[in-house]
Amino acid sequence: MIIELTELNKHKSFKKEISFTYEKNRIRYDGENICFSKPIELNGDISSTGDIINLVLQVSTELELVCSRCLEKFNYPLNFQMNEQMSFDEDIEDEDIIILNNDKLDVTEFVENSIILTLPMKRLCSEDCKGLCQNCGTNLNIQSCDCYKHDIDPRLAKLKDLFLAD
Template sequence: MKYKFSDLISRRERTKEVNCEFDMAPFHFEGEKMEPLSKVVVNGNIVSKNDEVLVDLHVQTKLKLVCSRCLETFIYPIDIDIEERFTNSEERREDEDVLFVIGDELDIAEIVESEIISTLPIKRLCTNDCKGLCQTCGKNLNKESCTCDNDNIDVRLAGLKALLENKEV
């Protein structure tokens, strides 16, 4: 899914419709492996205007992620819109409103993959109310409960707790 700037800018018809699907390879992000479970579906338009190209796309796919709390895998749907402006004109290289591309090719798959990565949440959770793992025995608290004493007591205050409970430290 590569388009040439020169073709897009020199054409009489300035709009190119994009409707495609492609396989995205598994990738690593923040030390974790992300696996696409379905093809990436891309629909939208590429519009050229003077020396820039506007990419307006809608992207959908599903990723298999690992929950940050319980370490179980879950399906994370991706449903995003991308609207970016690109140019390969040296005069506009420093323009902050337009992304500069070296060469004559605009790779839509590369743009889509980087946008998918940028939309991933920092803390990936299977559900908003995920209980995570027991800090003592490691059981998944979403599936079963445990009988561990999980009083989170600051070690520096353990003496005070013992004193209040009339215990010897």
């Protein structure tokens, strides 16, 4: 969605409500396709106070992620608030304020960048996900395997003898 900022630029105090939903299939991030299972819903407002334009949006959607432990797909609901400050004044020295070049603002670009920033570092389908067996690759959430579980690093094998000596 593109917002015309000419009104905000003319008036020193102005507020405009924003409410819309848009479809996005996927975002490419860090070599991975992050798919959306629900549309992106935006609710909030854009306002100007003096030379500063404030964009405050409540963003909600649902992503389809791949679990880092078991490699299964799962739905990850996202609901967050984003706050951005912008200005046309290039002399502002605040690092948090984005300098605008024209009167058109593409809100979807800000939203998609914020979605990427809110992604968890470790994507887990559940906190108690057991992952995959290191030997046979069985998903341990679904079934167990008969692989030998006490694989010891040969560099630490002498320590095992110390603990089992008693």
